[in-house]
Amino acid sequence: MPHDHCESDHPHNLLPSDPELRVKALETVLVKKGLVDPAALDAIIEIYENRVGPRNGARVVAKSWCDDEFRSELLEDASSAVGKLGYSGRQGAHLVAVENSPEVHNVVVCTLCSCYPWPLLGIPPAWYKSDPYRSRMVREPRKVLKEFGLEIESGRKVRVWDSTAEIRYLVVPMRPEGTENFTESDLADWVTRDSMVGTGLPKPPASQ
Amino acid sequence: MNFQSEIEHPNEFLPSASVEARPNGARPPEEYIAFDAPWHAQLFAITVHLSETGRFSWTEWTKQFGEELKRSRSARPTDSSEAYYAAWLAALEKLLMRLNLSARHELDSLRESWVRAYVATPHGQPVKLDRGADSTEKV
Numbered sequence: 001m002p003h004d005h006c007e008s009d010h011p012h013n014l015l016p017s018d019p020e021l022r023v024k025a026l027e028t029v030l031v032k033k034g035l036v037d038p039a040a041l042d043a044i045i046e047i048y049e050n051r052v053g054p055r056n057g058a059r060v061v062a063k064s065w066c067d068d069e070f071r072s073e074l075l076e077d078a079s080s081a082v083g084k085l086g087y088s089g090r091q092g093a094h095l096v097a098v099e100n101s102p103e104v105h106n107v108v109v110c111t112l113c114s115c116y117p118w119p120l121l122g123i124p125p126a127w128y129k130s131d132p133y134r135s136r137m138v139r140e141p142r143k144v145l146k147e148f149g150l151e152i153e154s155g156r157k158v159r160v161w162d163s164t165a166e167i168r169y170l171v172v173p174m175r176p177e178g179t180e181n182f183t184e185s186d187l188a189d190w191v192t193r194d195s196m197v198g199t200g201l202p203k204p205p206a207s208q
Numbered sequence: 209m210n211f212q213s214e215i216e217h218p219n220e221f222l223p224s225a226s227v228e229a230r231p232n233g234a235r236p237p238e239e240y241i242a243f244d245a246p247w248h249a250q251l252f253a254i255t256v257h258l259s260e261t262g263r264f265s266w267t268e269w270t271k272q273f274g275e276e277l278k279r280s281r282s283a284r285p286t287d288s289s290e291a292y293y294a295a296w297l298a299a300l301e302k303l304l305m306r307l308n309l310s311a312r313h314e315l316d317s318l319r320e321s322w323v324r325a326y327v328a329t330p331h332g333q334p335v336k337l338d339r340g341a342d343s344t345e346k347v
Contacts, residue, residue, distance in 0.1 A: 015323065015327070016247075019294055021319045021323060022301070022315065022319055023247045023251050024319070024322045025315050025316075025319040026251075026254060026297075026301065026304075026315060026318075027250065027254060029310050029314055029315060030254065030310070033309070035258065035261075035263065035309060036254060041254060044252075044253040044256050044257055045243075045249045045250070045253045048243075048249070048252070049242045049243065053240040053242070054240055055240075093266070112270055112271075112273075113274045123252070126244075126288065126289050129292045130288075131281050164267075165267040165269070165270040165271075166267065
């Protein structure tokens with residue numbers, strides 16, 4: 001760090017890291033060329049930090065557990081079904097809902113990069129973006145799921161869905177037993193992010 | 209490799225202590241942290257914005273990013289947000305250069321201008337690009 005270049009009497013600001021400086025450079029270049037509007041960047045960040053996230057997906061799943069008509073629509077054309085609830089993708093990706101059953105457990109990965117249903121789940125967690133998850137989930141899904149604490153019985157099929165820029169998947173977990181009298185909003189509290197990626201199951205709120 | 213213990217948020221699968229403290233079993237919203245660092249957010253937003261304004265398609269972006277992740281993986285595993293967004297940054301720079309929206313010398317020169325601005329700004333004052341800027345800034 002070129003601290004010795006400082007000729008001021010006061011200590012100067014700490015130099016940001018190399019990637020921080022490169023991102024600043026990138027933004028400056030693009031703003032000066034009129035390709036990027038700083039206000040639009042702030043708006044995008046605000047949405048992804050505060051307005052999207054796994055609670056959106058949880059509401060969709062809980063609704064599908066309580067409303068058969070919605071469930072059919074979700075499984076038939078998820079983009080349209082969630083669009084009616086106000087959740088729409090910005091990248092124009094098609095959303096597909098895959099439902100767990102006693103016969104099949106679904107799990108989602110993006111082997112290419114980290115495609116993910118943003119409007120419903122927000123920005124993916126670090127493990128979803130990691131190399132080991134992306135490379136191993138397709139090869140040895142049962143083993144990876146076990147590392148998440150999820151053991152899938154040998155008689156049950158594990159289906160791995162590889163997301164792309166065009167198609168994103170949402171896992172619809174099975175409604176937990178003993179929740180027959182729960183309201184839709186109570187049920188939404190059971191739906192965890194991981195249960196919608198397929199690496200976890202719905203859980204009572206107190207144990208999350 | 210154990211996903212519960214080795215990936216970035218080792219405690220995210222464990223029950224949160226704060227849950228117990230809430231009355232009536234009401235739970236805090238599931239912990240959701242979109243970005244670990246401001247520059248990750250900034251980089252993400254720049255990319256989304258450029259794609260939304262038609263500079264490139266999202267498919268084109270994921271292809272470039274996928275290639276970069278593959279390249280960076282052979283050097284060291286991308287298992288932290290830091291490495292992931294470093295690959296993202298390299299991919300975006302390459303895509304912009306390929307589309308002639310920017311050039312290496314331009315990005316490097318702006319980076320240097322920012323370094324000079326930081327060095328020239330006394331601590332506690334906002335860092336502005338024109339501080340410490342000289343004639344090398346050509347955009």
